Amino acid sequence: MRYGSAPRLKRDLTALAIVSAAYLGLSTLVSNSYYQLIMTLVPIWAMFGVSWNILSGYGGQLSFGHASFFGIGAYVVTLSLVYWHLSPWLGIPLGMVAAAAAAILIGLPTFRLKGHYFALSMLAYPLAILYFLQYLGFQEMSLPMHRDNPIEFFQFTNPHTYTFVAVAFLIAGIFVCMLVENSRFGLALLAIRQNELAAEAAGINARLWKMRALVVSGMIAAAAGGFYACVLLVVTPDSVFGMLVSAQAVVVTLFGGVASIWGPVIGAAILVPLAESLNAELGNILPGIQGVVYGVAIIGIMLASPDGLFWTIRDRFFTPKAPAPLPASLAANAPAMRPSAAGTPLLKVEGISRSFGGLRAVSGVSFEVNAGEILGIIGPNGAGKTTLFNLLNGVLASDAGKATLADETMTGKKVHNVCRMGVGRTFQVVRSFPRLPLLDNVIVGAYGAGFADAEAIASAARALERVGLADKAGVAAGQLTNKQLRLMELARALAGSPRLLLLDETLAGLGRDECDDVLDVLVRLRSEGMTVVIIEHTMHAMMRIADRFVVLDHGRVLASGLPRQVVEDRAVIEAYLGKKWAAKQDA
Amino acid sequence: MDLEVLIENVLNALAAGITIGCIYGLMCIGLGLIFGIMRIVNFAQGEFLMLGMFSSLYLVTGGGILAFLGPYIGPFVGALLAGPIVFAGGALVHKLLIARVSGLRTTGSLDEGHFGQLVVTLGISLILQNGGLILFGSTPQTVRTPLASSAIEVGPIYGDATVFLNKARLIACAIAIIVAVALYLLLEYTRMGKALRAAADNPTAATYMGIDTDKTYRFAFALGSGITAVAGGLMAVYLSFGPFVGLDYVIIMYSGVVLGGMGSILGAFWGGLTVGFVQQCSALVLPPQLQNAAIFVVFLMIVLLRPQGLFGRSAERA
Numbered sequence: 001m002r003y004g005s006a007p008r009l010k011r012d013l014t015a016l017a018i019v020s021a022a023y024l025g026l027s028t029l030v031s032n033s034y035y036q037l038i039m040t041l042v043p044i045w046a047m048f049g050v051s052w053n054i055l056s057g058y059g060g061q062l063s064f065g066h067a068s069f070f071g072i073g074a075y076v077v078t079l080s081l082v083y084w085h086l087s088p089w090l091g092i093p094l095g096m097v098a099a100a101a102a103a104i105l106i107g108l109p110t111f112r113l114k115g116h117y118f119a120l121s122m123l124a125y126p127l128a129i130l131y132f133l134q135y136l137g138f139q140e141m142s143l144p145m146h147r148d149n150p151i152e153f154f155q156f157t158n159p160h161t162y163t164f165v166a167v168a169f170l171i172a173g174i175f176v177c178m179l180v181e182n183s184r185f186g187l188a189l190l191a192i193r194q195n196e197l198a199a200e201a202a203g204i205n206a207r208l209w210k211m212r213a214l215v216v217s218g219m220i221a222a223a224a225g226g227f228y229a230c231v232l233l234v235v236t237p238d239s240v241f242g243m244l245v246s247a248q249a250v251v252v253t254l255f256g257g258v259a260s261i262w263g264p265v266i267g268a269a270i271l272v273p274l275a276e277s278l279n280a281e282l283g284n285i286l287p288g289i290q291g292v293v294y295g296v297a298i299i300g301i302m303l304a305s306p307d308g309l310f311w312t313i314r315d316r317f318f319t320p321k322a323p324a325p326l327p328a329s330l331a332a333n334a335p336a337m338r339p340s341a342a343g344t345p346l347l348k349v350e351g352i353s354r355s356f357g358g359l360r361a362v363s364g365v366s367f368e369v370n371a372g373e374i375l376g377i378i379g380p381n382g383a384g385k386t387t388l389f390n391l392l393n394g395v396l397a398s399d400a401g402k403a404t405l406a407d408e409t410m411t412g413k414k415v416h417n418v419c420r421m422g423v424g425r426t427f428q429v430v431r432s433f434p435r436l437p438l439l440d441n442v443i444v445g446a447y448g449a450g451f452a453d454a455e456a457i458a459s460a461a462r463a464l465e466r467v468g469l470a471d472k473a474g475v476a477a478g479q480l481t482n483k484q485l486r487l488m489e490l491a492r493a494l495a496g497s498p499r500l501l502l503l504d505e506t507l508a509g510l511g512r513d514e515c516d517d518v519l520d521v522l523v524r525l526r527s528e529g530m531t532v533v534i535i536e537h538t539m540h541a542m543m544r545i546a547d548r549f550v551v552l553d554h555g556r557v558l559a560s561g562l563p564r565q566v567v568e569d570r571a572v573i574e575a576y577l578g579k580k581w582a583a584k585q586d587a
Numbered sequence: 588m589d590l591e592v593l594i595e596n597v598l599n600a601l602a603a604g605i606t607i608g609c610i611y612g613l614m615c616i617g618l619g620l621i622f623g624i625m626r627i628v629n630f631a632q633g634e635f636l637m638l639g640m641f642s643s644l645y646l647v648t649g650g651g652i653l654a655f656l657g658p659y660i661g662p663f664v665g666a667l668l669a670g671p672i673v674f675a676g677g678a679l680v681h682k683l684l685i686a687r688v689s690g691l692r693t694t695g696s697l698d699e700g701h702f703g704q705l706v707v708t709l710g711i712s713l714i715l716q717n718g719g720l721i722l723f724g725s726t727p728q729t730v731r732t733p734l735a736s737s738a739i740e741v742g743p744i745y746g747d748a749t750v751f752l753n754k755a756r757l758i759a760c761a762i763a764i765i766v767a768v769a770l771y772l773l774l775e776y777t778r779m780g781k782a783l784r785a786a787a788d789n790p791t792a793a794t795y796m797g798i799d800t801d802k803t804y805r806f807a808f809a810l811g812s813g814i815t816a817v818a819g820g821l822m823a824v825y826l827s828f829g830p831f832v833g834l835d836y837v838i839i840m841y842s843g844v845v846l847g848g849m850g851s852i853l854g855a856f857w858g859g860l861t862v863g864f865v866q867q868c869s870a871l872v873l874p875p876q877l878q879n880a881a882i883f884v885v886f887l888m889i890v891l892l893r894p895q896g897l898f899g900r901s902a903e904r905a
Contacts, residue, residue, distance in 0.1 A: 062705060064630075109891050116628040116701045117890050120841055124883035127834065135876035243834055247713055254706060287725070288717025288830070295713030302706045303687055 003439060003457045005182035012178060020167055027163045036159040038276045042268050043170035044228050045248055049264025050173045051220035052249035054180055057258035059213045060193025065122035066221055066249045068129060069099040071241035073222030074229040078141045088154045092226035099222030103215045111210050130241040143233045154230040162231055169227055173220045177261050184447045189213055191433050191444045198431035203419035203448020203496055244291055251294045255301045257310025266309055271297055326473045331462035335455050337497055340371035346531050347500055352391055352401035361387045363555045374532045376546030380575055384555040385535045386428055389502050393425045394418040419448055424493025428504045430485040434478035441477050442491045449496030463494040467521050483514040503534040507541055519545055595748035600868050602750050606760040608863030610821050612856035613763040615843035617815030619855025623844045624787045625807045627689045628701050630708035632840055633833025634715035635673055635812040639819025640828050641723055642669035644730050662730045663762060666820025670813040677812025681805045690804045691790050719830030727827040735825050759821035766817055767856055774852055783807050835879055842886040
């Protein structure tokens with residue numbers, strides 16, 4: 001479980017019990033069979049929204065084609081009932097298994113895409129399935145009647161029973177979503193949504209977590225779809241794979257609130273009765289009124305409060321309590337740090353190269369870093385410093401050469417695997433998870449290193465202490481100052497107990513005093529045995545902390561050695577200040 | 588005998604592929620302006636195509652004000668006039684909605700505002716599809732012209748194998764090429780075209796250079812909508828369509844634009860032409876329902892295997 005999730009779980013479960021009981025109580029008062037149907041549809045669409053929320057709300061992977069899974073659930077239940085007389089009790093789980101398999105098949109190619117390409121590609125799947133089913137001749141399928149055995153075949157005579165079962169399904173779906181939200185699963189998804197590269201550099205295997213999210217999400221959607229088929233007793237490709245079905249999940253969740261377990265519930269409770277009753281009253285003269293209502297709702301909410309009703313209401317009416325300070329004992333349980341024996345070579349870079357088209361951004365760079373030292377990498381803008389870091393931690397693949405950490409090859413590995421070898425990385429432009437509290441930002445790094453929950457929390461708390469931010473643990477990262485953000489990134493890297501830190505212009509944009517504070521932290525880390533490679537422009541800062549320099553220019557190593565030697569090197573002066581200046585120095 | 592039938596089928600598929608491909612090319616140029624150059628994700632582009640079809644339909648058939656032009660010239664004039672009508676609609680949609688989630692407002696944000704654009708244009712798409720159902724009804728429509736049922740016969744080329752060039756498609760194809768060339772010249776050689784490309788490349792810098800980026804973006808969005816609508820009007824003469832026709836074509840348009848390479852008008856045209864060509868040729872081996880499914884497979888293959896496009900520069904920077 002994540003830090004501080006116990007009270008949240010307790011509160012949410014209580015609310016869930018009260019809301020469900022009230023809803024069921026209300027449903028027993030409804031006698032009109034059409035309104036009873038609406039009361040059954042609300043939990044079904046809410047559940048579909050919950051499933052979409054896991055992938056697209058928490059994980060940020062916008063899917064316009066969730067009908068794929070909903071429809072698979074509906075069709076598996078229907079076809080297995082028609083051809084094998086299989087009870088939906090078995091049909092629904094079978095549909096969930098089929099949806100999980102489909103999720104893996106869909107995810108493998110599609111997760112190679114990002115952002116809008118992902119969203120558009122997801123749209124293609126249900127439409128392709130839709131045409132394929134039409135081709136196979138499954139245009140309109142009715143579920144055969146089994147009135148003699150209502151419980152086995154979900155064909156209840158009392159319409160209230162459908163509502164009860166629908167609510168039970170929804171509760172199960174919400175409960176799964178709660179487990180996701182309050183575990184490392186949820187934190188990984190939130191981190192990926194807010195900054196995928198940062199999550200990977202902190203050791204999170206983004207592809208794997210996204211795939212898990214798609215599978216869980218697809219299974220919940222299939223359960224909703226399977227039950228939907230039992231309620232309506234007839235399925236067509238359009239009614240379960242159509243565009244409006246996919247839109248339903250997107251709309252109820254965005255309207256109610258993304259990345260909140262309550263969002264889809266609120267959205268469905270407002271929009272489904274509205275659209276359905278308009279459809280019933282005006283459907284004859286205005287046949288598409290339902291879609292128009294959804295379109296207007298989604299545009300309105302996007303322009304007025306892009307995160308949805310839940311968050312707007314919460315921000316306006318409930319001021320969150322000031323977070324309690326971290327208990328001092330927390331950091332004590334942190335796993336032991338693993339300093340390498342000082343003086344032995346830790347990082348070896350041999351002839352590493354990378355070109356972009358004709359530009360040789362890094363060419364044949366070699367150097368070594370000993371354990372326990374701070375190596376400064378300097379060079380003019382465009383010298384290839386950040387590209388070098390990207391090659392070292394796996395963001396970019398190298399064309400030639402290799403790098404090893406304590407004789408283990410780093411090059412050719414994925415970003416999160418390099419992190420797991422013990423390489424922490426910070427970025428030139430801070431990559432934070434702005435909506436997560438500082439502690440969670442740092443815990444991402446500890447989870448990334450593979451720590452268990454308690455260890456991860458303790459390790460993150462200790463990392464915050466080491467950079468001096470322990471008192472800010474509960475503040476959202478979006479509210480921190482630039483210096484605090486720089487230290488936060490440092491703490492996130494430290495939380496995974498790295499052997500080597502790669503710091504990319506950690507001092508950029510800081511005032512002189514702030515700069516000194518960060519430098520003090522770095523000096524302290526070195527005294528604790530940490531090995532650091534730092535890119536920096538500010539010469540005075542580098543002279544103060546770096547043990548040795550490597551100077552890059554046009555992608556090559558221009559000079560390396562002790563700071564004093566390097567700054568007096570003629571080639572270095574030329575690279576920085578031009579030939580004229582160097583000549584003047586000589587004169 | 589069998590060989591003759593085969594040759595006739597292949598030649599006719601090739602001919603249909605080229606004529607329909609050119610119309611697809613024009614359709615993709617519209618999206619190429621909005622998505623390829625201005626980098627606005629527009630999910631509702633298929634609905635602009637649909638509006639183009641219905642604009643033309645209501646202008647030139649039944650009691651439409653251009654009905655006097657008759658069934659030979661009317662459908663094509665209607666297609667061209669659908670452009671300005673949807674252009675105005677596109678400008679309005681941009682001013683009221685799209686401008687709030689694109690352009691300078693979202694420059695430099697984490698995903699360049701694509702999330703907001705996807706969601707808002709999904710909403711627009713839902714409103715136009717279902718609003719279309721209310722206004723136009725669900726009966727499939729066509730802009731009827733006798734030209735659609737007569738063909739120029741070329742050949743016989745081999746034995747009895749003859750190529751039939753449908754006259755309506757042939758004229759539509761010619762108009763599509765003319766409009767595409769005119770648009771290319773407009774964007775390449777006028778001040779407006781340069782301002783547009785500058786605003787797309789770097790909206791902030793363009794503002795400093797005195798370009799009204801909001802206006803430029805609106806013009807590009809409206810022009811893109813209008814161009815796709817013209818293509819829609821041209822397709823309306825040989826295709827039966829309803830309010831939901833846009834869904835099939837939005838995927839085709841994105842396939843074409845991505846295939847042609849982002850940011851290039853010519854690329855979008857070639858991309859659209861290629862996709863149309865492949866689609867028509869797939870008719871040789873696939874049953875009709877699977878042709879539509881095949882388009883989605885083609886789209887996935889394009890974005891997965893050639894995200895940088897066949898002709899242009901990279902679609903996605905790391």
